[in-house]
Amino acid sequence: MKTILFVASFTLMLVTVYMVFMWVPTEQNLGVSQRIFYVHVPLGWIGMVSIFVVGIASVIHLITRKNLWDAIAYSAAELGVIFATLILVTGAIWAKPVWGVWWSWDPKLTTTLILWFVYVGYLMVRSFSTPGSQGRRYASVVALLGAIDAPIIYLASIWWRTAHPNLNIGPLAAADSDLDGKMYITFFVSLITFTVFYVYVMLERIQMRKCEDDLDEVHQYVSLNW
Amino acid sequence: MYPLIGRSLRLVLFIFIAAVSMLVWEKSFVFADSSLNSEAQQNDPEANLKYLFAVFFLVWALFFGYILFLSRRLKEMRNEVTMLKKIISEKNNT
Incomplete structure (x- = not known):
């Protein structure tokens, strides 16, 4: 399964790079910088998916106390930091040629930055808490608070005046989008590519996290008994 | 066995340091400078x-x-x- 996902994500990455650089037409108003859209928006999608995964896994962990759900939440939070960082960095790089600034306190940008801090907060709680279930429970609460931020980010461009364009993805996506056929195809291929890659890395990380937990338990046992 | 700074936190610290380095390297990250977007570029x-x-x-x-x-x-x-x-x-x- 994981081998298939690895091969699929690698192949799809190559296809996406080809489509973004060679196949898709250049947008007339924004020029070549508009192609950043095909990376930036899928990264945003994965960042949102991650916080939902962290939130749902944390709730289930709080109810069942099963370590598997904690491993899922932890892995999703770690990947969430990576993707949230990339959302902010790619957004800043895109903002420079389009808005003339690297950063503005736009509602969508600000709420995304809050999401980044939530992910970092989750990992900090995990790192600084003592081994055992208490730290996991505290981190789960942080994750739940962070999950509230996801719909706020999504709806920011509707609720507040923002420089961001209309929604292109999700239930409230604008029907009268500016994207033409080839742009839409490239966008969805990129979206699928990043999703497949995310699933692959998540599965790898969850497995490694379970091994880390097992190893920590053995370490504890050895140090206490021998 | 349990270091004060965890492995994931080290990764976060690395990302943070990289972001701060970017700020220092590129001052216009903080201060908007629309003059850089010249008409020729547009x-x-x-x-x-x-x-x-x-x-x-x-x-x-x-x-x-x-x-x-x-x-x-x-x-x-x-x-x-x-x-x-x-x-x-x-x-x-x-």
Whole structure:
């Protein structure tokens, strides 16, 4: 399964790079910088998916106390930091040629930055808490608070005046989008590519996290008994 | 066994340091300077190609960096297993 996902994500990455650089037409108003859209928006999608995964896994962990759900939440939070960082960095790089600034306190940008801090907060709680279930429970609460931020980010461009364009993805996506056929195809291929890659890395990380937990338990046992 | 700064937090610290370095390197990150977007740049559709390449470079660099982090962690875990095996076999022999 994981081998298939690895091969699929690698192949799809190559296809996406080809489509973004060679196949898709250049947008007339924004020029070549508009192609950043095909990376930036899928990264945003994965960042949102991650916080939902962290939130749902944390709730289930709080109810069942099963370590598997904690491993899922932890892995999703770690990947969430990576993707949230990339959302902010790619957004800043895109903002420079389009808005003339690297950063503005736009509602969508600000709420995304809050999401980044939530992910970092989750990992900090995990790192600084003592081994055992208490730290996991505290981190789960942080994750739940962070999950509230996801719909706020999504709806920011509707609720507040923002420089961001209309929604292109999700239930409230604008029907009268500016994207033409080839742009839409490239966008969805990129979206699928990043999703497949995310699933692959998540599965790898969850497995490694379970091994880390097992190893920590053995370490504890050895140090206490021998 | 349980370092004060966890492995994931070290990764976050690395990202934070990289972001701060970027701020120091590029002062216009903090202070908007629209004069950089000259009219010539706006007229040329490929003028902003460097931004597109920068995005792809950063995305791939971070992906590979993360995979490197995971592989190093895997190596650490293998070393820990070897060490534990050694401790257990020593204890069994005595």
